[in-house]
Amino acid sequence: MFFKENLKMALDSIFANKMRSFLTMLGIIIGIASVIAILAVGNGAASEITGTFSDLGATTISLSADDSEQSGDALSNEDLNVLKESIDEIRYISPDEQTQGTVSSDDESRQAIISYGTPDLQYVSQAMSSTLIEGRYFNQNDFDESADVVVIDEDTAEALFGRTDVVGENVKVTIAQTSLNLRVVGILEGRFGDMQGAFDTSELPVFLALPNSTLGNEIPQFSGMSSATVEVEETDQIEPVSDQMVRLLELRNNAVGDNIYTATNFLQALDQVNNVLGLFINFIAAVAGIALLVGGIGVMNIMLVSVTERTREIGTRKALGATTNTILAQFLMESVILSLIGGVIGLTLGILLSNIIAGALDIVPDITLGSVVLVLLFSTAVGVFFGIYPARKAARLDPIEALRYE
Known part of the structure; x- marks a missing residue:
């Protein structure tokens, strides 16, 4: 009341x-x-x-090696093979490296952004997330044999040949004054299609990707790597897999306690x-x-x-x-x-x-x-x-x- x-x-x-x-x-x-x-x-x-x-990298780990003091401690293809064979939770592992160079056919030459890695590069690289429209990616056999193969996109094919059905054609890739004669095995969907008419795309660099074993075999300075991208099956596997990779690399390269190898994950950055x-x-x-x-x-x-x-x-x-x-x-x-x-x-x-x-x-x-x-x-x-x-x-x-x- x-x-x-x-x-x-x-x-x-x-x-x-x-x-x-x-x-x-x-x-x-x-x-x-x-x-x-x-x-x-x-x-x-x-x-x-x-x-x-989170959708882009919820199960992704960035593995890196600080080789500033001992160049022998850089990551190698053998290190990545051992990690993938030893740790079942690793789904894909590859360096996701890029460099610049030129790519040319008999008639044309263009500046290029060149990605290189293991066959798993197609799964861990955003640069290779485009749809494969013809041919194939380079595979494990190409990687093991350091085969002279390359994957390009539609824009590269159009720029060099004036057409996109170029699987089987040869291109010359020049990096650090060294030339590689490579055979095109796959064509990715182009990334400049939506830009046509907006500005002159001929001034933009084209894209291609090849096995890092091929690149390292021809140019020794690319034989090692400082980092790799790792993808696991589930988010809750990130921490244990990170710890296992670091411990395994330290034991394999006699670097226990040197803090050379680090594994960081996207969830830490997200926090x-x-x-x-x-x-x-x-x-x-x-x-x-x-x-x-x-x-x-x-x-x-x-x-x-x-x-x-x-x-x-x-x-x-x-x-x-x-x-x-x-x-x-x-x-x-x-x-x-x-x-x-x-x-x-x-x-x-x-x-x-x-x-x-x-x-x-x-x-x-x-x-x-x-x-x-x-x-x-x-x-x-x-x-x-x-x-x-x-x-x-x-x-x-x-x-x-x-x-x-x-």
Whole structure:
């Protein structure tokens, strides 16, 4: 009964001065809407970013060797073979290296980006993620025999031969002043098709890939490698496989305790990205939260005005038997309701705003139940905190002095 009476009186007071009540709530509305929109859009963007990268490398390990002191400790093809044969969880392993050179046919010559690795390169390299449209990738037999074979894309075929059905044709690849005569065994889908007409693609380098055993056999400086990309079957295999690879390489190359080999995984980098994004989002939300502080001060200011305006009412109620706690609860209730209504309006506006912004950015806003509950609790807390002083001032009024107030 006591609660219902205070609630009714608070609502009557709020709706009796609609414009003043709305302007009082405006700071809270803006603050809550800003915080909700920033958190929803920020978390949605973070989920989009981390989800995309996670799909690309959730089961990928980067294996590297620091050979700055002992060149013999660089990774070799034999090391990779031993790792793949010894650790069942390894699905694919290959250096994902690139260099630059030129590639030419009898009639044309172009600058080229040259990828090289094991036959598993087709699975671990983004550069080789295009669809194979003709022929084949280089295989284990090509790799073991250091065969003079190469895989090119449609753009390379068009640039050198003016056509794409060039499987079996020969090209000359020149790297570090050494030329290799290679036979085309496969054609990948071109990557410049969508750019036709936008600018002159003849100035862009073409792409090709070949076994690193072939490259190392012809050019000794490419026989070793400093890193390799490893893919495992499941995410939970990353840590144990990383440890096994490092230990096996240290034992195999007599480098125990030298910290030459390291295995890092994408999940570690993803955690760092999430931490940075989280800090940034929380900082922006905290800045937006300053509006809540301003809104709370507005609530306190209006409640103080309300106490002054209703001094005679307070005196009358106290003269009729209302206790100090009753008056305190009445004005505190009014403050809380002002803040709570502002919080609900701000929450609705924030959700609407976040959907509009997220739609423009083509992401899904991430609005959690915890965020909604937290916003409503925070609104209530603002009402309580900034309503205590005006409520206490009203409750402590002397009834005789209050009745004399003009």
